[in-house]
Amino acid sequence: MNSAHDFLGLLAELFTWIGLVVGGLCLVALLITRSASARWIETDAIVVEEKGGVLRWMSGDGLHECSLTPSQREELQHVEGLRVYYRPGQPERIRFERTGHGEKTARLLTWLMLGLGGGGAVGSIVLLFVEA
Numbered sequence: 109m110n111s112a113h114d115f116l117g118l119l120a121e122l123f124t125w126i127g128l129v130v131g132g133l134c135l136v137a138l139l140i141t142r143s144a145s146a147r148w149i150e151t152d153a154i155v156v157e158e159k160g161g162v163l164r165w166m167s168g169d170g171l172h173e174c175s176l177t178p179s180q181r182e183e184l185q186h187v188e189g190l191r192v193y194y195r196p197g198q199p200e201r202i203r204f205e206r207t208g209h210g211e212k213t214a215r216l217l218t219w220l221m222l223g224l225g226g227g228g229a230v231g232s233i234v235l236l237f238v239e240a
Contacts, residue, residue: 113235120231127225134221138214145208148193153202155184165192167199174200 153165156173161181164173172194176184184190192202 113238117232117235120228120235123228124225124232125228127221127223127228129225131218131221131223131225134214134218138211138218141208141211141214145211146195148203148206149196150191150193150206153190153192155181155190157185163192163202165194165202167194168196169199172199174202 149167151165151167153163155176156162156164161176161178162173163176163180163184164171166172192204193206194200194202
């Protein structure tokens, strides 16, 4: 029984160290990703069907437009109050979500790894009070 208790203690400590170290690295990556993505400004957009599916939006520089792929046109056709996000220095570059995929991935990995590390730490503390 003592060997199983020791094994669980080592496993919990391993999860703690791996989770907290990798979670900390993911947190640094998340902060870098957030600062590099700069600021995205939200604006309204419309789909103009007369020109074969063109998306138009206004920025501080004026009117901008881009053509849509058939799948985007079908997806955005029934959306009321379409919102897009553009960069202040590059208003022709848009996206449909406030956060990018890299930031979402870094956030998910950060929370998973820190959760694993925290769970391992709690498990280690619990094993201190459990009799072998």
